[in-house]
Amino acid sequence: MKYAGLLVMPAGFFLTIAALVLFPDLARRGVFVLCGLAVEALGLGVAVRGHILPRGETQP
Amino acid sequence: MNSSLPAPTLSESLFAFTLVLLFAAPLAIAGVALTNTGLGRSRSAAQAFLGNLAIVAVAVIVFALLGAALAGDPSSASRVFHLAGQPWSWIGSGPSPFTSFAVSGSTFSTAQLGMLFEFLAVALAALIPWGSGADRFCLAGGCATAAVLAGIVFPLVAHWSWDGGWLAQLGVNFGLGAGFLDFGGAGTVHAVGGLSALAVVWIAGPRKGKFPKEGFSNAMPGHNAVYVLFGCLLSLVGWLAWNTAGAILWLHAPLSALPATAVNTLLSASIALAATFGITRVRFGKPDASMCANGWLAGLVASSACAAIVTPAESLLVGLVAGIATPLLVELLELALSIDDPSGAITVHAVAGLWGLFAAGLFAPHPGQLLAQLVGIATLIGFVLPLVYLLFAILNRIVPFRVDPDGERIGMDLHELGGGAYPEFVIHRDESYR
Numbered sequence: 001m002k003y004a005g006l007l008v009m010p011a012g013f014f015l016t017i018a019a020l021v022l023f024p025d026l027a028r029r030g031v032f033v034l035c036g037l038a039v040e041a042l043g044l045g046v047a048v049r050g051h052i053l054p055r056g057e058t059q060p
Numbered sequence: 061m062n063s064s065l066p067a068p069t070l071s072e073s074l075f076a077f078t079l080v081l082l083f084a085a086p087l088a089i090a091g092v093a094l095t096n097t098g099l100g101r102s103r104s105a106a107q108a109f110l111g112n113l114a115i116v117a118v119a120v121i122v123f124a125l126l127g128a129a130l131a132g133d134p135s136s137a138s139r140v141f142h143l144a145g146q147p148w149s150w151i152g153s154g155p156s157p158f159t160s161f162a163v164s165g166s167t168f169s170t171a172q173l174g175m176l177f178e179f180l181a182v183a184l185a186a187l188i189p190w191g192s193g194a195d196r197f198c199l200a201g202g203c204a205t206a207a208v209l210a211g212i213v214f215p216l217v218a219h220w221s222w223d224g225g226w227l228a229q230l231g232v233n234f235g236l237g238a239g240f241l242d243f244g245g246a247g248t249v250h251a252v253g254g255l256s257a258l259a260v261v262w263i264a265g266p267r268k269g270k271f272p273k274e275g276f277s278n279a280m281p282g283h284n285a286v287y288v289l290f291g292c293l294l295s296l297v298g299w300l301a302w303n304t305a306g307a308i309l310w311l312h313a314p315l316s317a318l319p320a321t322a323v324n325t326l327l328s329a330s331i332a333l334a335a336t337f338g339i340t341r342v343r344f345g346k347p348d349a350s351m352c353a354n355g356w357l358a359g360l361v362a363s364s365a366c367a368a369i370v371t372p373a374e375s376l377l378v379g380l381v382a383g384i385a386t387p388l389l390v391e392l393l394e395l396a397l398s399i400d401d402p403s404g405a406i407t408v409h410a411v412a413g414l415w416g417l418f419a420a421g422l423f424a425p426h427p428g429q430l431l432a433q434l435v436g437i438a439t440l441i442g443f444v445l446p447l448v449y450l451l452f453a454i455l456n457r458i459v460p461f462r463v464d465p466d467g468e469r470i471g472m473d474l475h476e477l478g479g480g481a482y483p484e485f486v487i488h489r490d491e492s493y494r
Contacts, residue, residue: 002262006446013442016435020234021144026428033434040442051262052398055273 002050008043012036074308074315075168081305082176088298089116089184091291095353096191096403098287103471104195105283105481111190111202118203119186119210120179128157130215131178133171134224146233148226152219174309178218180302181249182210188253189260191403193461195267195280196468197260199476201461208451209256217248217444222310227439230432237421237429240436243306244299244364246416251440252448254410257401259449264461266400268468277394280402285349292356299325299360307368317368324367325360328379332359335383343387351387354404358382358412365416370423378419382412414440 019032070078093112100108132138132152140147157175186206190197220227221242231239242248271277282288303325307313313321336355340348359379366378389407393399399406414437421433452461467475474480 006449009442009446011442013438016438016442020230020435026235026431030431030434033431033438036442037434037438040438044441044445047262048397048399053265053271055271055398057265057271 002047005043005045005047005050008046009040012039012041012043015039070168070170070173070308072168075173077315078173078305078308079176081301081308082173082180084301085177085180085298085305086183087294088302089180089187091293091295091298092184092187092191092357093291094294095288095291095357096187096194096405098284098291099191099282099350099403100194101280101471102283102482102485103473103480105473106479107199107472107476108190108194109481110477111197111199112187114199114203115186115190115206116183118206119182122207122210123179123182123214124157126211127182127215128175128178129154130212131218132223133174134222134228135169135171136223138219138224147229149219149224149229150226151216152223152225154223170309173305174222177305177309178222181218181245182214184245185214185249185253185256186210188250188405188409189257192257192401192405193260193264194402195472196462197264198459198461198463198467198472200459201264201456204455204459205256205260205452205461208455209252209448212451213256213444213448214248214252217252217440220439221248221436227432227436230435231426231428235428236432236435237424237426238432240432241311241369241420241424241429242365242417242436243310243368244303245306246361246365246413246420247436247440250361250364250409250413251417252444254405254408254413255440255445256448256452257403257405258399258410259445259452260461261399261401261406262449263452263456266398267402268465270400271398277398277400282350282402288350288353292353295357295360296326296329299329299363303364303367306364311368313368320372321368324370324372324375325363327372327375328363328367328382329356329359331376331379332356332362332383332386335380336387339384339387348387351390351404354390354408355383355386358386358408361409361412362416362419365413366420366423369420374419374423378416378423381419382415385411385415 015036016033019029023029097108132154136154138149138152140149186209190202219225227240230236300322304318307321333356336352337347340351359382362378362382390404421430
């Protein structure tokens with residue numbers, strides 16, 4: 001699960017790049033960039049959950 | 061390949077003044093190093109401080125050999141691809157510092173000062189993850205992560221945000237304000253360092269006994285609150301120099317604008333400390349010294365993105381948010397997400413740095429600036445964090461980050477150095493090993 005989250009995060013980054021390339025107006029760019037950040041947040045959340053160890057464990 | 065332009069020049073007096081500021085900037089590195097050492101345990105103090113020095117040394121050498129040329133400078137050539145009719149400068153191909161520093165004569169170019177700034181910045185960025193790995197991160201692993209950060213990750217981000225890369229050109233190419241603004245390194249230094257700290261903590265795992273099978277996490281308080289708090293004062297001096305030098309170099313701020321930058325830096329740190337003091341006083345009944353130190357540093361980190369752009373009132377707001385968020389996030393990471401970060405670097409450097417970048421966009425006068433800052437933040441979270449994690453995970457296979465369990469039991473000083481930092485003190489047995 002942790003690797004899935006880490007793979008989703010670059011997808012969000014490429015969404016923000018796509019926003020710059022595809023949309024000339026500020027409003028639509030802004031919405032698309034926010035969508036990219038939301039995808040990154042989702043990926044980060046999944047990565048964080050995937051890294052939570054069972055209690056008592058120290059080695060990932 | 062993009063061709064080079066002549067580097068902007070400074071007057072002799074401004075050049076000298078900026079150079080003096082850069083001589084004071086390493087106090088920020090000293091402060092962070094002292095704070096991180098104080099937040100670790102006494103049986104690992106010598107290894108922690110030696111690690112600070114070794115990491116700075118490795119980062120500077122690797123940056124000189126490899127990173128500086130990749131980072132380039134705003135006036136040097138860079139590698140460019142074209143997309144949607146716009147140039148995207150993704151990496152520098154500047155001269156090696158061995159040749160550019162050899163230039164002599166009567167011109168006072170910003171390129172040389174910018175390179176000195178980056179040498180100091182890479183040292184600080186590489187140092188940040190070391191504190192998060194305290195008490196289980198071996199010296200070899202720390203130096204290896206510093207080499208990767210200084211040779212690959214930092215040069216990329218420094219080129220993008222300072223040296224004429226695609227983030228800095230967002231204003232020219234896409235009409236987004238003045239492009240990504242990060243004059244003091246809130247993103248390039250602190251967010252990169254803080255996100256690297258998260259990768260180190262994920263890969264190395266928590267300290268033994270930190271999260272027992274039953275009950276809450278065990279408190280493992282820092283061994284010297286005086287180091288921690290004196291480190292904060294040292295950091296203030298360094299940060300004042302760092303932010304004002306950055307404003308001159310990357311924002312081309314006039315001398316008359318520098319007192320306001322310094323005041324905003326001080327205000328941000330002060331209100332952040334007051335907010336953390338208040339929050340910990342309410343939550344725990346008494347103020348928490350180490351948490352207050354983290355709040356102070358978070359205020360300084362947030363100011364690195366916006367102290368030269370915002371008004372004093374806005375600076376107070378930036379610091380207030382950083383100071384309120386710091387104790388709450390440190391607790392959330394430890395108790396809810398089982399992230400063992402002894403120095404609090406993930407909150408102090410990554411989160412506060414990202415908040416400062418956002419605030420710079422929020423309060424900047426240029427239209428579209430907030431969007432430029434959001435693109436920069438998305439780059440740090442969506443590209444830099446996975447890249448660092450991948451590189452560190454590979455590195456961990458070659459140089460294991462974590463010492464063996466016996467090393468953790470006897471302490472890093474004895475295990476790695478053969479002697480303790482405080483040989484005449486009685487080191488108490490760790491209760492978590494009962």
